[in-house]
Every structure is written in C-alpha cells, then in structure tokens.
Amino acid sequence: MNASDDIDMRHEVEVELIALVAAMAESQPVALTVRQGTALPSGPFELGHRSLQEGLRGWVRQQTGHPLGYIEQLYTFADRDRIANGQTRRTISISYLGLTHDDGAERKQDWRGWYSYFPWEDHRSEPPPVIGHTILPQLQAWAENGGAVARETRWHRTALAFGFDGRPWNEELVLQRYELLYEAGLVAEALRGHGGGHEAPLPGWEMLADHRRILATGIARLRTKIKYRPVVFELMPPEFTLLQLQRTVEALAGRLVHKQNFRRLIEQQELVEETGQTTAETGGRPAKLFRFRPAVLVERTAAGTKLPIARA
Amino acid sequence: MNASDDIDMRHEVEVELIALVAAMAESQPVALTVRQGTALPSGPFELGHRSLQEGLRGWVRQQTGHPLGYIEQLYTFADRDRIANGQTRRTISISYLGLTHDDGAERKQDWRGWYSYFPWEDHRSEPPPVIGHTILPQLQAWAENGGAVARETRWHRTALAFGFDGRPWNEELVLQRYELLYEAGLVAEALRGHGGGHEAPLPGWEMLADHRRILATGIARLRTKIKYRPVVFELMPPEFTLLQLQRTVEALAGRLVHKQNFRRLIEQQELVEETGQTTAETGGRPAKLFRFRPAVLVERTAAGTKLPIARA
DNA sequence: ATATGTTATACTCGTTTTGAGCATAAAGGA
DNA sequence: TCCTTTATGCTCAAAACGAGTATAACATAT
Numbered sequence: 195m196n197a198s199d200d201i202d203m204r205h206e207v208e209v210e211l212i213a214l215v216a217a218m219a220e221s222q223p224v225a226l227t228v229r230q231g232t233a234l235p236s237g238p239f240e241l242g243h244r245s246l247q248e249g250l251r252g253w254v255r256q257q258t259g260h261p262l263g264y265i266e267q268l269y270t271f272a273d274r275d276r277i278a279n280g281q282t283r284r285t286i287s288i289s290y291l292g293l294t295h296d297d298g299a300e301r302k303q304d305w306r307g308w309y310s311y312f313p314w315e316d317h318r319s320e321p322p323p324v325i326g327h328t329i330l331p332q333l334q335a336w337a338e339n340g341g342a343v344a345r346e347t348r349w350h351r352t353a354l355a356f357g358f359d360g361r362p363w364n365e366e367l368v369l370q371r372y373e374l375l376y377e378a379g380l381v382a383e384a385l386r387g388h389g390g391g392h393e394a395p396l397p398g399w400e401m402l403a404d405h406r407r408i409l410a411t412g413i414a415r416l417r418t419k420i421k422y423r424p425v426v427f428e429l430m431p432p433e434f435t436l437l438q439l440q441r442t443v444e445a446l447a448g449r450l451v452h453k454q455n456f457r458r459l460i461e462q463q464e465l466v467e468e469t470g471q472t473t474a475e476t477g478g479r480p481a482k483l484f485r486f487r488p489a490v491l492v493e494r495t496a497a498g499t500k501l502p503i504a505r506a
Numbered sequence: 507m508n509a510s511d512d513i514d515m516r517h518e519v520e521v522e523l524i525a526l527v528a529a530m531a532e533s534q535p536v537a538l539t540v541r542q543g544t545a546l547p548s549g550p551f552e553l554g555h556r557s558l559q560e561g562l563r564g565w566v567r568q569q570t571g572h573p574l575g576y577i578e579q580l581y582t583f584a585d586r587d588r589i590a591n592g593q594t595r596r597t598i599s600i601s602y603l604g605l606t607h608d609d610g611a612e613r614k615q616d617w618r619g620w621y622s623y624f625p626w627e628d629h630r631s632e633p634p635p636v637i638g639h640t641i642l643p644q645l646q647a648w649a650e651n652g653g654a655v656a657r658e659t660r661w662h663r664t665a666l667a668f669g670f671d672g673r674p675w676n677e678e679l680v681l682q683r684y685e686l687l688y689e690a691g692l693v694a695e696a697l698r699g700h701g702g703g704h705e706a707p708l709p710g711w712e713m714l715a716d717h718r719r720i721l722a723t724g725i726a727r728l729r730t731k732i733k734y735r736p737v738v739f740e741l742m743p744p745e746f747t748l749l750q751l752q753r754t755v756e757a758l759a760g761r762l763v764h765k766q767n768f769r770r771l772i773e774q775q776e777l778v779e780e781t782g783q784t785t786a787e788t789g790g791r792p793a794k795l796f797r798f799r800p801a802v803l804v805e806r807t808a809a810g811t812k813l814p815i816a817r818a
Numbered sequence: 819a820t821a822t823g824t825t826a827t828a829c830t831c832g833t834t835t836t837g838a839g840c841a842t843a844a845a846g847g848a
Numbered sequence: 849t850c851c852t853t854t855a856t857g858c859t860c861a862a863a864a865c866g867a868g869t870a871t872a873a874c875a876t877a878t
Contacts, residue, residue, distance in 0.1 A: 197678040203535050207521050207551070209598055239519070241596065270600050272551070272558050286521055286598060288582050313534040349688065354805065355663070437854075447813055455814035455837065458858075462835090478854025479844040485554055500733040502866075503768035749825075767866065769827080774864085790825025792875040814837075820878080827872075835864070843856075847851100 204215070211250040212289045214268065214412040215260065217296035217305065223445045224305035225409060228257050231306040235400040239288070247261060250290050258303050258428070263290040264428045269412055273403070287404070291412045293428035299353040303361040311399050311406055314356075315368060315413070317449045323358060324397055329380070332396075336378040341472050360368075363448050368414040372407060381406070417447055425466055433469055434468070435481035436460065466489055521551040523562040524601045524717070525571065526580065526631040526724040529617065535618040535757045536608070537721060540569050543618040545714040546721070553601070562602050570615050576740045577604040580723055583596050583724075587717070599716070603724045605740035616631035620725060622759075623711050623718055626668075627680060627725070629761045636709055637668060641692070644708075650689040677759050680726040696779060729759055736777055745781055747793035748772065777802055 213235050215226035228235050235257040243249030252261045268289040296305065309316040314325050332357070337348035355371045357363035375396065376384045381401035400406065420426050428444055442455050460466060464482040474480040517540035525547050529539035530636040540547050547569040555561030563574045580601040608617065614671055625639050645668070649660035667683045669675035686706065688696045712718065732738050752768050772778060778796040786792040 205854060207519050209519050209521075239596075239598075246582070265583060269579060284551075286551075286600075288598075350804065350868095377586070417858095435855085443813065443830065449813075450816040452816045452837070452839095452856095454839085454856080459605040459836095461813055470571065477846075477853080479854060479856080501761075502764040502771055504762040504764045505867080695823080747826085764866070764868095765825095766827080766829095766868080770865090784826095786874065789875075791822080791827085793826055801828060819868090822856100822875100822877080824874085824876105825872100826868080830869075831867090833865075833867105836862080840859080840864105841857080843854100845853085845855095846851105847853105848851080 204288075208285045210285050210287045211239055211246065212236040212254060212287055212408055213250055213254050213262070213265070213290065213292055214408055215254060215258075215262065215292040215294060216429065217294045218442050218445060218479075219296055219305055219307075220303060221441045221445055223308045223413075224296075225308060225412075225420055225449060226254070226258055226292075227304045227306050228259060229402070231304060231310070231399060231401075234406075236287075236405075244459045246288060251383055258301055260294070260492065262292045264425075265290050267291075268408065268415060271404070272347075280451070287408075289411070291415060293416075293425060293433055297427060297431070306399075308409070310408075311401065311409055312356045312368070312372070312413070313398050314371065314396075315365075317363060318367070318444055321363070327373070328396060329356065330358065332380055333374070333378055336380075363449075365412055365449055366417050368417065369410045372410040376407075397468070402450065403427045422488055425484070427465075430486070433485050435468075435473060435483060437476060437481060438467075439484070447479075462502055464497050510728070512763065520597045522548055522597055522599045523551055523565060524548040524560060524599055525562055525566050525574070525577070525604055526601065527566060527574065527604040527606060528572075528741065530754050530757060531608055531617055535620045535725075535756055537724075538566070538570055538572060538604075538606075539616045539618050540716070542715075543616060543622070543711060544717075545646045546717045548599075548757045556638070558600060559602070572606065572615055573624045574604045575606055576737075580626055580720065580727060581601075582718070585752075590813075598721075601723070601818070603727060605728075605737060607741055609743070609745055618711075620721070623713065623721055624680070624684070624725070625708075625710050626683065627676070627677075627760050630756055633675070636703055641668065642670065642708060642709060644692055645686070645690055645751065648692075674749065676727050677761055678726055681719070681722045682727065684722040685765075688719075695719075696773050725758075732758055736798070736802055739777075739803075745783075745795045745797050747785060747788060748778075748796060749788060749793060751778075751796070760794060 213226070214233070217224055217226070220397055226235060227233060235254045237249070237253035237257070239246060239249045243252065245266075247265060248397060252267065254260060254262055268291045270286060270288045273285040273287060296303075314329060315320060333352045334349070337345055337352060339352050342349045351374060353359040353361055353372075355367050355374050372381070373379045379385060379393075380396050381398065382395040383404075383406060401409070416425070420443060426439065426446070429442055430439060431445075436454075436457050439460065440451060440453065443456070444450055466486060467487050469483040469485050470482040471483045510661045513791050525538070528549070529536055529538070529619040538547060539545060540657065547566045549561070549565035551558060553559045555564065558579075559577060559665050566572055566574055569811040574676065580603045582598060582600045585597040587600060607617075626634050626641060628634060645664045646661070649657055649664060663682075663686060665673055666672040666684050667679050680806070684693070691697060691705075692708050693710065695716075695718060697707060699756060715722070728737070732755060738751065740756070741754055741758075742751060748769050749765075752763060752765065755768070756762050779799050781795040783795045787794055
C-alpha cells in the first residue's frame with residue numbers, strides 16, 4: 195500500500211485499547227474502573243485478537259468480569275514518546291465508549307461516579323461551588339499571566355468554557371474544560387513531570403496517563419449524542435418509568451430538565467411504548483411503565499435532517 | 507501501563523495515516539487523491555513525527571503538495587492480517603478528514619469528484635437512475651437469496667438505506683449504503699478475493715484497500731456535521747454570495763435546499779456578515795458578498811442543546 | 819427602449835416545535 | 849380526611865419551519 199516495508203525501525207509501535215464503560219447507579223453516572231478507580235480497563239492489541247473491538251471486549255472481561263454490549267470508538271491518539279532502556283517506543287491508544295445496564299448483581303466491579311473525577315461538571319442541583327471559589331479565580335490568574343496576546347484568548351476561552359461573563363453553561367464542553375484546566379496547571383495530571391512540590395490541584399480524582407482525558411471525551415460524546423440518537427436506552431433496564439428515564443438523562447447531562455416537556459419530547463418521538471403496567475415504587479401516584487420501542491433501534495439510526503430541503 | 511512488555515511479537519504492528527481531503531470545485535465536492543484517483547494520500551506513522559496530525563500533514567504535503575488546514579479524526583480500524591514472507595503483520599489505519607478551500611491555483615493536484623465513486627449519492631437534480639435500474643433489483647435479489655431469517659432483515663436494511671417502500675431518502679446514510687452494497691457483492695472491492703470472473707460491479711470507481719470506505723465515512727460525517735457545526739466555511743473562499751454557500755451545502759448533502767429558507771436560516775443564525783460589496787458575476791441581479799463571522803468560529807464550537815432544560 | 823431571462827431579496831402564512839406553567843389525578847401516611 | 853408526593857393532562861405564547869408569492873436589479877436579445 196505504501197513503499198515503507200524496507201524500513202523496519204519505525205514499526206516499533208504498541209497499540210493499546212482503552213475502554214470507558216458507562217452505566218447508571220442510583221441516578222449517578224458511573225464508569226467501570228480498575229486499580230481503585232485510578233485507571234480504565236485497557237490492554238494491548240494482540241495478534242490473537244480478531245478485531246479491535248474483540249480485543250477490547252476481551253480485556254474488559256478479563257480485568258473486570260464485565261461483558262460489553264454496545265460500544266463505539268471514541269478517539270485515537272499517540273502517546274508521547276516513551277524511553278525503554280535507551281529505546282524510543284510509541285504507543286497508539288485507541289479508546290472506546292461502552293454503555294451497559296449495571297444490574298447491580300456483580301459487586302466485584304469497581305464502578306466510580308463520573309463526578310468524582312469532574313466535580314465541576316454536575317450542575318443538577320446548582321452550579322458546583324468549586325467553580326466560583328477556586329476555578330474562576332485560578333483561571334483568571336492564569337489568563338492574566340499570559341503574554342499581552344495570550345491574555346485575551348485565554349480569558350475568552352475560559353469564559354466560553356465555563357459560562358462566565360453572562361454566557362450560558364454548555365454541558366457539552368467537558369473536554370474543552372478539562373483541557374483548559376490542564377493547560378492552566380490546575381489538575382494533578384498536568385503537574386506530573388514538574389518535579390512535584392507545586393500548588394494543590396483542584397478537587398477531583400486523578401487518573402493514570404490520559405485516562406481522565408478519555409473519560410472527559412466520553413462524557414462529552416455522550417452528552418452530545420443523547421440529543422440526537424436514542425442511546426440512553428442502552429443504560430436503562432428493560433422497563434422503566436419516564437421519571438427514571440429523565441433522571442438518567444439528567445445524570446448524563448449534568449443538569450435538570452423540564453419534566454412535562456421532557457415527557458412530551460419522548461412521547462412525540464415515539465421512542466417508547468407503555469407496557470400496560472404501573473409501579474408504585476416511586477412514592478406518590480403510581481407511574482406507568484414503559485419500554486423502549488425496539489423498532490427505533492433500527493430506524494432511528496436514520497436521524498432527521500436540519501437542512502431546508504426543497505421538494506422534488 | 508499494562509504488564510505486556512515481556513511479549514514482543516505482538517508489537518509487530520504498522521500504523522498508517524490516511525487523509526480524506528475535501529474541497530469544492532465548481533459546485534462539485536472533490537477529494538484529493540493519488541495514483542490516478544485510485545487512492546487517498548497516506549503513509550506510515552513514523553518515529554520522527556511529532557504527532558499523528560503532524561505525520562498526516564507531512565504525508566499529504568509530500569504526496570500532493572497540498573498543505574492542510576482544518577482536520578479532524580475520522581475512524582481507526584485494523585486491517586485484516588497480512589502475510590509478508592511467512593510472517594503475519596497487522597496494520598492499524600487512522601483516517602482523518604481535512605477541509606480546504608481549493609483556490610484552483612495548483613493543478614498538479616489530483617482532485618476527483620465524490621460522486622464518481624458514489625454515483626448513487628448525488629440527488630441534486632433527481633434520484634440517480636442507477637438506483638432504480640440496477641441497485642433496487644440487485645439488492646432485492648440479494649435479499650431473496652438470504653435464508654428465511656436473513657431475508658427480512660436484508661430487505662429492511664435496504665429499504666431504510668435507500669428509501670424504498672415509501673421511506674424518505676436520508677443523505678446521511680452514506681456508509682450504511684456502501685456497506686450494504688459491499689455485503690451484497692455489488693461493488694468492485696467486495697469481489698476481489700473471489701477469483702475474479704464475477705458479475706460486473708455497479709458504476710462508480712473502485713479504490714485501493716478500504717479507501718473508498720473511508721471516503722464514504724468522511725462524506726457521511728460531513729453531511730451530518732454541516733447541520734450543527736459551521737464547517738462549510740472551511741470549504742469557502744473568504745468572500746462569497748449566499749447562493750455560492752448554498753451550492754456548497756447542496757453539493758455536500760447531495761440534495762437541493764429551499765433557497766429563501768436557506769437564506770433565512772443562515773442569517774438568523776448570524777453565521778455571516780455582509781462585506782458591503784456586491785458581485786455581478788452570477789448573472790442576474792448582483793448579489794451581496796458575505797464573509798463568515800469570525801467570532802462564530804470560536805463561539806459556535808459551543809452549539810445548542812436540544813434537551814428541555816429547566817430554568818435555575 | 820423594451821421585452822425577457824436570470825438571480826437576488828423581501829415578505830406572508832399556516833403549521834410545528836419549544837419553553838413555561840397551571841391544574842388535576844392517584845397513591846401513602848399522619 | 850388532609851397533606852405530601854409523584855404522575856399526567858392541557859394551555860398559551862414565542863420561535864422555528866416549510867412553502868410560496870411578490871419585487872428588485874442586472875444582462876441581452878429585439
């Protein structure tokens with residue numbers, strides 16, 4: 195395919211598969227982790243693997259005992275060079291996003307709440323205080339510290355990402371926010387190679403290598419995608435009430451939605467159908483149980499246009 | 507990061523970077539190709555490359571003389587095993603989508619129209635006859651040929667992908683359509699390992715390896731993305747008329763849009779601003795010239811929600 | 819100079835889709 | 849029976865959409 199088979203040194207590449215597996219646990223979005231929550235399940239792509247996806251499923255099952263259902267590719271990146279006894283080697287990391295319904299049966303698995311890693315991302319009750327208390331002043335200082343040129347840009351990016359200066363909060367910008375904080379040296383990962391002894395990072399657990407960035411990427415992807423594809427259902431039990439569905443969406447988006455309008459939206463889109471039964475377990479008036487309309491799984495792959503199409 | 511450094515054979519992996527570079531040429535969407543239109547620019551990821559993107563830019567410049575501006579990652583896949591003198595080796599292909607404005611200056615470059623590869627995707631004037639004449643009957647036959655179970659599924663997928671049985675045409679399903687045709691053995695690429703001598707493939711140029719699939723992936727991505735992100739502008743000259751903008755969108759989407767409503771959409775979204783000048787080069791009444799509002803480039807990264815958010 | 823063809827723009831109108839609430843129903847517990 | 853709580857139904861105005869109709873402003877052919 196290309197004239198490169200004569201040079202062999204450059205093939206010294208390791209390919210790593212990394213999985214962000216998401217689920218819901220009591221209205222909290224959680225991720226499947228290993229090593230006490232400091233890493234995502236991962237492993238090298240091997241010759242024995244039939245495909246990237248197969249390799250990934252294998253590693254996740256092996257490391258967490260959890261079988262994967264729905265998965266989609268997230269992003270591929272090249273890790274910075276690594277030195278191994280005088281040799282340079284590179285790692286290509288291919289990350290995936292998996293969605294599961296955690297039936298709570300197996301408790302060996304180490305699920306951790308998203309917002310333990312990103313405390314500034316959960317706006318369901320109210321904007322997290324850490325934003326005003328710590329992030330705002332620190333980023334402000336960071337912006338000031340920039341050269342005459344950088345100053346403007348830095349503050350502009352900050353204001354946009356966090357909704358300062360009267361701008362609205364946009365829950366989709368998870369990755370931008372993380373990268374901004376990283377650049378500003380406010381997260382633990384950014385302080386690593388710097389001889390330690392730096393200022394304290396923001397609240398929020400650290401992770402190995404770029405795993406936390408992958409988590410941010412996955413959250414962002416999911417927050418975007420639930421708006422135009424029926425992916426939430428991968429996280430739901432077979433039957434559920436509309437409020438449960440709403441709580442899940444809210445957990446993912448990190449913000450509250452208008453109940454009646456949410457219900458209208460779901461119903462008009464014909465995503466669900468009543469099972470005919472109700473449950474009283476929610477307290478208050480019993481709620482109808484719904485199930486996902488299976489036809490949608492196939493049909494809705496075809497989404498709707500937004501262009502003002504002309505008639506034939 | 508994982509306990510795998512003791513086994514070395516499995517690192518026998520080559521990483522390839524592939525670029526789909528898109529531009530507009532006289533109301534036709536085109537892709538930058540090499541080898542007389544049979545391949546996309548590509549090359550191995552090497553130790554000397556600072557990053558995946560840098561490596562890609564290098565190969566494209568080297569092979570086509572074209573410098574890249576905007577690029578985004580498309581998809582990563584593992585090619586089937588390859589045998590090289592008794593050895594098994596794998597290739598990981600990382601594909602990117604680049605958008606440029608082809609100013610027509612450099613003619614060494616080999617730009618080819620998208621629809622030469624996918625004649626069934628251009629519905630601007632009318633649904634391409636090949637769909638009714640050839641694709642419909644062939645896919646119908648293919649569906650019939652399936653087992654009792656497969657039959658239904660096959661036809662259902664077909665109808666959905668191509669808008670048969672009264673279903674609407676959905677321009678975003680480029681990849682699904684290509685994969686369907688591939689599965690049904692109707693494109694040249696699918697007939698390769700089969701000892702030749704098969705039936706004739708559909709009209710539409712063949713490409714090397716999976717390059718045509720990558721092209722399909724990129725077209726699909728672009729058709730989806732123009733609806734919620736202001737990416738079209740990467741393909742436009744600095745100043746343009748609204749009709750030119752419309753023609754570009756139509757070329758990408760492969761369908762016509764309602765002129766007045768398109769204009770209303772663009773203006774209400776405040777994507778553009780008048781330059782104050784007009785051009786008479788369009789024939790008819792002179793058109794105002796517009797330019798992209800640069801602020802949008804930054805701000806619109808933040809798109810709008812679709813969830814019925816509750817107020818604070 | 820006038821009629822024609824072509825593209826550019828302004829507006830109109832009826833239909834949907836949103837955003838925000840008000841109101842009512844159906845349980846359980848005090 | 850009266851709250852409290854969650855579930856659902858409905859209303860209303862504002863904004864966005866889909867489809868046209870009506871003009872305006874040029875170039876060219878009579």
